[in-house]
Amino acid sequence: MEYFVQQLINGLTLGSIYGLIAIGYTMVYGIIGMINFAHGDIFMVGSFIALIAIIAFGLTAGSSLAVLILALILVLLIAMALTSVYGWTVERLAYRPLRGSFRLAPLITAIGMSIVLQNFVQIAQGARVKPLQPLFSGGFTLMELEGPTGAVFRVNLSFAQILIIVTTVVLMTVFTLIIAKTSLGRSQRACEQDRKMAALLGVNVDRTISLTFVMGAALAAVAGLMYLLYYGVIDFYIGFIAGVKAFTAAVLGGIGSLPGAMLGGLLIGLIETFWSAYFSIEYKDVAAFSILAIVLIFLPSGILGRPEVEKV
Amino acid sequence: MATTSPSRRPAAELVKDAAYSALIALALAAPIIGLQTVTARGGLGLNARWDDVFLIVLAVFAGRLLLNFTIWRHQGARPIGQKWFQRAGGRPFARHGHTLSKIIGPLALAVALLLPALPFSDRYVMDLSIMVLTYIMLGWGLNIVVGLAGLLDLGYVAFYAIGAYSFALLATHFDLGFWICLPLAGILAAFWGVILGFPVLRLRGDYLAIVTLAFGEIIRVVLLNWYEFTGGPNGILGIPDPTLFGLEFARRGDNTFHEFFGLSYSSMHKIIFLYYIILCLALITNFVTLRLRRLPVGRAWEALREDEIACRSLGINTTNTKLTAFAIGAMFGGFAGSFFATRQGFISPESFTFIESALILAIVVLGGLGSQVGVVIAAIVMMGGFEYFREFEQYRMLIFGLAMVFIMVWRPRGLISTRSPSVILKERKAIGADLVGQGHG
Numbered sequence A: 001m002e003y004f005v006q007q008l009i010n011g012l013t014l015g016s017i018y019g020l021i022a023i024g025y026t027m028v029y030g031i032i033g034m035i036n037f038a039h040g041d042i043f044m045v046g047s048f049i050a051l052i053a054i055i056a057f058g059l060t061a062g063s064s065l066a067v068l069i070l071a072l073i074l075v076l077l078i079a080m081a082l083t084s085v086y087g088w089t090v091e092r093l094a095y096r097p098l099r100g101s102f103r104l105a106p107l108i109t110a111i112g113m114s115i116v117l118q119n120f121v122q123i124a125q126g127a128r129v130k131p132l133q134p135l136f137s138g139g140f141t142l143m144e145l146e147g148p149t150g151a152v153f154r155v156n157l158s159f160a161q162i163l164i165i166v167t168t169v170v171l172m173t174v175f176t177l178i179i180a181k182t183s184l185g186r187s188q189r190a191c192e193q194d195r196k197m198a199a200l201l202g203v204n205v206d207r208t209i210s211l212t213f214v215m216g217a218a219l220a221a222v223a224g225l226m227y228l229l230y231y232g233v234i235d236f237y238i239g240f241i242a243g244v245k246a247f248t249a250a251v252l253g254g255i256g257s258l259p260g261a262m263l264g265g266l267l268i269g270l271i272e273t274f275w276s277a278y279f280s281i282e283y284k285d286v287a288a289f290s291i292l293a294i295v296l297i298f299l300p301s302g303i304l305g306r307p308e309v310e311k312v
Numbered sequence B: 001m002a003t004t005s006p007s008r009r010p011a012a013e014l015v016k017d018a019a020y021s022a023l024i025a026l027a028l029a030a031p032i033i034g035l036q037t038v039t040a041r042g043g044l045g046l047n048a049r050w051d052d053v054f055l056i057v058l059a060v061f062a063g064r065l066l067l068n069f070t071i072w073r074h075q076g077a078r079p080i081g082q083k084w085f086q087r088a089g090g091r092p093f094a095r096h097g098h099t100l101s102k103i104i105g106p107l108a109l110a111v112a113l114l115l116p117a118l119p120f121s122d123r124y125v126m127d128l129s130i131m132v133l134t135y136i137m138l139g140w141g142l143n144i145v146v147g148l149a150g151l152l153d154l155g156y157v158a159f160y161a162i163g164a165y166s167f168a169l170l171a172t173h174f175d176l177g178f179w180i181c182l183p184l185a186g187i188l189a190a191f192w193g194v195i196l197g198f199p200v201l202r203l204r205g206d207y208l209a210i211v212t213l214a215f216g217e218i219i220r221v222v223l224l225n226w227y228e229f230t231g232g233p234n235g236i237l238g239i240p241d242p243t244l245f246g247l248e249f250a251r252r253g254d255n256t257f258h259e260f261f262g263l264s265y266s267s268m269h270k271i272i273f274l275y276y277i278i279l280c281l282a283l284i285t286n287f288v289t290l291r292l293r294r295l296p297v298g299r300a301w302e303a304l305r306e307d308e309i310a311c312r313s314l315g316i317n318t319t320n321t322k323l324t325a326f327a328i329g330a331m332f333g334g335f336a337g338s339f340f341a342t343r344q345g346f347i348s349p350e351s352f353t354f355i356e357s358a359l360i361l362a363i364v365v366l367g368g369l370g371s372q373v374g375v376v377i378a379a380i381v382m383m384g385g386f387e388y389f390r391e392f393e394q395y396r397m398l399i400f401g402l403a404m405v406f407i408m409v410w411r412p413r414g415l416i417s418t419r420s421p422s423v424i425l426k427e428r429k430a431i432g433a434d435l436v437g438q439g440h441g
Helices: A002-032 A039-057 A065-098 A104-125 A159-181 A183-193 A195-200 A205-231 A238-253 A258-278 A284-298 B011-034 B050-069 B082-086 B097-117 B123-148 B156-174 B178-200 B205-225 B267-294 B296-306 B308-313 B318-344 B354-367 B372-410
Strands: A139-146 A152-158 B035-040 B043-048
Touching (some): A002 A039, A002 A152, A002 A159, A002 A183, A002 A205, A002 A238, A002 A258, A039 A065, A039 A104, A039 A205, A039 A238, A039 B011, A039 B035, A065 A104, A065 A205, A065 B372, A104 A238, A104 B011, A104 B035, A104 B354, A139 A159, A152 A159, A159 A205, A159 A258, A183 A205, A238 A258, A238 A284, A238 B205, A258 A284, A284 B205, B011 B035, B011 B050, B097 B267, B097 B372, B123 B296, B123 B318, B123 B372, B156 B178, B156 B318, B156 B354, B178 B318, B205 B354, B267 B296, B267 B372, B296 B318
Antiparallel strands (some): A139 A152, B035 B043
């Protein structure tokens, strides 16, 4: 039971990270109907920018909690801002010129961009893994149980996990409000429904799409920082697997739906954690990918997605 | 902004535009290039490289300014070179596409057949040619799936891996030779193609792409972790060489090639033999594809690529049609895989990563979907480029990625973007690729 609760907490933490990345996929897919294959690598870039900012500020576990949290908010804002520029540039260079071209074209440039970003970071920052000393130590002990052998098993909720889950919830609320209430959100929803008609009614479609990429990249940067805090180690290749899993999450939740992406992320995080805990850690990626295939076959529109109607 | 079309933009605006570009370059370069994380005492330290950032920003500013004052001086800036390709009827390959491929095809074939006899063909050239031909074959195989049937497959390397491992396992466990395993590897790959294809082929284009990508990764992870069966990350060693009607290409043995023909031993014999094997395999792939295009199933593939709904309403069984394309493409991937295994003598999961799939797909797409000659050109250009940039090892993939993006932006339809129709009324006319829709499948 304790083991189960501990895995549940770990799974939710991991799921929050996947959910944040998945939102980027789902928003872009919703608005221009393409898989932004480079999004996983945008997440990786965001993670690196966060790492660099943390080192530049000289943050260590020794700093007091108040300073640490303020500094981390600053790091978060810097990472979000700079990663957004990456998201914007990728869209401007690789996707906008191909708008209205045939379907495969932007997917190919997306793969190209993914390769470019990976190798760019590898060259600029080195291929070695980058470890970060844990900034938060400690946490709450939720349960304690003495096993038959006398060993004590504790269920821990660490400060980093609290931070990740709280930030995710806050950002999700903010972004849901942006989509639901602001004029930007309205133009995004308009473009999603009918781009041509939105343009005719005076929505600046190019700008809306650019801002969608910016928003997605900003959330990916948040996920990058969370990943860094949670795992404490990153390299230039983390984007690929995380990206595919986040895409799986987006599909599972129903692509195009924001709450769906979050739900899918949590589910994928839980499945992956439980799979590693109870079956085999080597095959955890296989588990995630198999779920993707199974979901697409039996539930192509996802849990919260609307079924797609094909028009002639 | 003024709407009168070809008007010169004011200089101030151009400078401002360049300044914006420089600002964005600064934001991009400042963290990742400007501050390098280095291992220091007690964790990571930073190594500032502001001079590099300054140079990059300066280069972007100057470059953008130069372009603004020359090519993009007028309103409505376009990517370089697009105008040239958009002249009415003036596409360089569009008008002469058919005649061109009529000349290039036989010429390339003649060069390929005579290559081992040419004076400059040393071991290096032959090895490179074998590699290029392997990719041409893979490209042609994938072309059936992507180019003809319009199904985007991002996990093609899985079938390549299945072919390679089938041969390697059969050869090391049951002592079977290359020529027996070659068809078996193809059949196994095709079988897996059907197994994968059956459930997923109902999916729309880009969903299919992701599922095939996932499949490719699953195969790789299984090969990596199933230690007892595949040898895990150590791979499989000691895969036998092919034989010529029982004649081995070894230095010593009962039945060696050089003794039978009374030649002195040379390691080049084996290389040349391998070269002709892959040339034959590639040509078979091409021949089969060209013949299949004329059969009902081939026509159905192309029809499916253009419009799935129309196909369905005309009574084509879309699942079966897609499945045949998938299986046949997979089969050629399997052939190429078992050739790869016999050539290398050693295989490990590292040879079958996603990058490999991306590379094959890039060859097909950059060559021009559905164009057989395009695949050849793209494979030669890409592999040649890879070799050329060998000295800049670490920049190689970066350049490859950039090339993929820029060629795609410049010519979204690939280098050879014409299509010759399979059904002809009276005379053959090339169809500009911009007239055909694609990839809704």
